[in-house]
Amino acid sequence: MSERNAEVDVLVVGAGLAGLHCATQLARAGHQVLLAERRPTLTGTVRTTGIFVRRTLEDYALPEEHLGPAIRRMVLYPPGLTGPVELTSDRDEYRVGDMGPLYVAAARDAVRAGVELRLATRFTGQREGTYLLEDAAGPLLVRARFVVGADGARSRVARDLGLSRNRHLLVGAEEVFADRPDGSDPAFHCVIDPRLAPGYLAWVLRDGEHVHVGTAGHAHRFPRGLYSALRSFRERAPGLEGVERPEQVEKRAGPIPVGGVLPRIASPAGLLVGDAAGAVSPLTAGGLDPCLRLSGHAAEILDAALRAGRPAELEAYDGHALRARFRKRLLLRKGLDGLRTPALATSAFAVLRTPPGRALARRILFGNGSFPLP
Missing domain, CATH: 3.50.50.60 (FAD/NAD(P)-binding domain)
Known part of the structure; x- marks a missing residue:
């Protein structure tokens, strides 16, 4: 040759x-x-969930036909899924590509x-x-x-x-399948639970077109492995009421630096x-x-x-x-890494229910910042 x-x-x-x-x-x-x-x-x-934030949507001409409906509502849950914190923006914050x-x-x-x-x-x-x-x-x-x-x-x-x-990598996996509009607002549900997502979050994202169900965390800290955690989460995940999961779903997985x-x-x-x-x-x-x-x-x-x-x-x-x-x-990343038990995660979640905690969450999730170029 x-x-x-x-x-x-x-x-x-x-x-x-x-x-x-x-x-x-x-x-x-x-x-x-x-x-x-x-x-x-x-x-x-x-490999990516494909979530575009508002600043990206404002600054880049992405093909409209390949973007899902806008999401303004975030719902955050502690390990027991009781007493969630709901945050709603007056702007279109996220769209899934x-x-x-x-x-x-x-x-x-x-x-x-x-x-x-x-x-x-x-x-x-x-x-x-x-x-x-x-x-x-x-x-x-x-x-x-x-x-x-x-x-x-x-x-x-x-x-x-x-x-x-x-050197600092999480691993993540999710399932994606078609959604049936039920009249509810598109929403992004996130669960802080180190048993399901050690060092990160488990999530359900529904925009009326697709459903994304996933989890991510430190590979060595999943008690029974990443996919076992995903299956466990899927069985009780919030935001899936009335949703029928087909037998064949798109599966995504990969490392996250x-x-x-x-x-x-x-x-x-x-x-x-x-x-x-x-x-x-x-x-x-x-x-x-x-x-x-x-x-x-x-x-x-x-x-x-x-x-x-x-x-x-x-x-x-x-x-x-x-x-x-x-x-x-990076300091906040260390804090999230430190939530190693459900009890610690529940205690930390209590801060989100306070006015300063909600303000911090809104700043992180709905803020005007983007990647800090020179």
């Missing part, structure tokens, strides 16, 4: 939302971009911008400045001025470039975006808004480096500076 070669300005590894957005912005700036994705199709193996079609739409925009998209193509490493890809036809050697790691929480690109790697933006996310050879860079809220584990904002910032940095012909321009892509802006969220 003859060796195949390609030469581009930027190789982007991973066609999730971060990789697609970064590749598209670079191509629109006039650069030659190759985007490699190991999945054979963008509609399979979706149909991620498969959203990826396809974003890929279509990328190709129109000039990105060369290669599906079923794995990144296998680097050799003397050349990046190694492999597809059904065999090895492909790509010479690129820069590489972008958009290849998820356990990034192979980060490893090969000697960049920081995620919650250690904040990683310290070293760039080198003279390239940089990291999305989950690979730890661009996920340490507290809420929300990653879609950070991935879009950080990947846009990465595209600006790379554009400057390509035009100047100086890899040193990538020094402005500083994970240490971004990480400093996550200090409060």
